[in-house]
Amino acid sequence: MHLLNRIIVATIPLVPRRIVRYFAGRYIAGETIDHAIAKVRQLNGEGTCATLDVLGEDVFTREEATAFREQANQVLHTIVREKLDSNLSIKLTSLGLKIDKDFCRENTREILKVAAGYGIFVRFDMEDSTCTSDTIEIFRALHRDFSKTGIVLQAYLYRTEEDARQLGAEGVGFRLCKGIYKERKEIAFQGREEVQRNFLKVLGLMLRAGAYVGIATHDSVLVDGAQAMLRDLGLRKDQYEFQMLLGVRPELRRTLVREGHKVRVYVPFGEHWYGYSTRRFKENPEIAGYVFKAIFMPNR
Numbered sequence: 001m002h003l004l005n006r007i008i009v010a011t012i013p014l015v016p017r018r019i020v021r022y023f024a025g026r027y028i029a030g031e032t033i034d035h036a037i038a039k040v041r042q043l044n045g046e047g048t049c050a051t052l053d054v055l056g057e058d059v060f061t062r063e064e065a066t067a068f069r070e071q072a073n074q075v076l077h078t079i080v081r082e083k084l085d086s087n088l089s090i091k092l093t094s095l096g097l098k099i100d101k102d103f104c105r106e107n108t109r110e111i112l113k114v115a116a117g118y119g120i121f122v123r124f125d126m127e128d129s130t131c132t133s134d135t136i137e138i139f140r141a142l143h144r145d146f147s148k149t150g151i152v153l154q155a156y157l158y159r160t161e162e163d164a165r166q167l168g169a170e171g172v173g174f175r176l177c178k179g180i181y182k183e184r185k186e187i188a189f190q191g192r193e194e195v196q197r198n199f200l201k202v203l204g205l206m207l208r209a210g211a212y213v214g215i216a217t218h219d220s221v222l223v224d225g226a227q228a229m230l231r232d233l234g235l236r237k238d239q240y241e242f243q244m245l246l247g248v249r250p251e252l253r254r255t256l257v258r259e260g261h262k263v264r265v266y267v268p269f270g271e272h273w274y275g276y277s278t279r280r281f282k283e284n285p286e287i288a289g290y291v292f293k294a295i296f297m298p299n300r
């Protein structure tokens, strides 16, 4: 990361929340379900589908975890009522993973029951490496009963290749992304090119195993590499999809749609926008420039 960017990102905790919220605006649909509906409608109108996410993570009380479950269920009812082309993404730490694994599994089961009743697909997001094994374990247990579910694997982890082989053999579909959390060099690739190489290696392995993959990246090297692989394997356009985050490289998203690829946009919304948004700032190579302009040229 550019030095100035790194300095700006390091100072985010000191920045007043309302200013952080201003910069977060491009990455989140808003704070209410109505904001989320409007954003998904707009994306559907542009030829993309969505996955909705109620922002929140690291919940430490059963009451809060139950409230997150109810919000997820509300999203499912809304998708059907509003006829949105969207599925749902969930984070297990918002559903009680750090409180009690069995509680989390059963809490999540209640969401999957509602989703299955509507035929809506649910994706299990992947959080930091302290959650990987537990997320896979809970996912596996529930996937047996609810087939319209999939998991996320992160290309930066050494273990991902083996996880992809094992889960692929069980007929699981994936979202493959680089991984956003800071992980130790003992367990994760650190260099940009190493992560790119592993992404394409694991993607090839998943696609050759016949898995449906959500290719989740805005990195042109990976988008081009994936497209070459899809051509070589002769895959049809209904055998994979590209996935991108709200507010990131919309022009690339439109190009992929024009070329006839299925593209899904991750649409987070809710009151707990801070943690997610600051992770996005860290990845924005232009954040320093935006902050500079906002401070010194506010009326431009």
Ligand code: FDA
Pocket (backbone or CB within 6 Å): 124, 125, 126, 127, 152, 154, 175, 177, 178, 179, 180, 181, 216, 217, 218, 219, 220, 222, 243, 244, 245, 247, 248, 249, 265, 266, 279, 280, 281, 282, 283, 284, 285
């Ligand atoms: P990279 O970060 O190199 O970005 C490529 C280019 O995109 C940049 O050069 C820049 O031009 C642009 N860009 C990227 N981020 C930007 C930003 N914030 N603002 C402006 N421009 C930006 N991770 C995880 O650990 N668990 C998960 O469950 C998920 N889920 C998930 C879903 C979806 C749909 C996506 C697309 C991504 C995730 N991720 C994730 C995040 C993922 O791991 C990764 O951190 C980001 O996608 C960024 O990596 P890229 O592959 O896009 O490359």
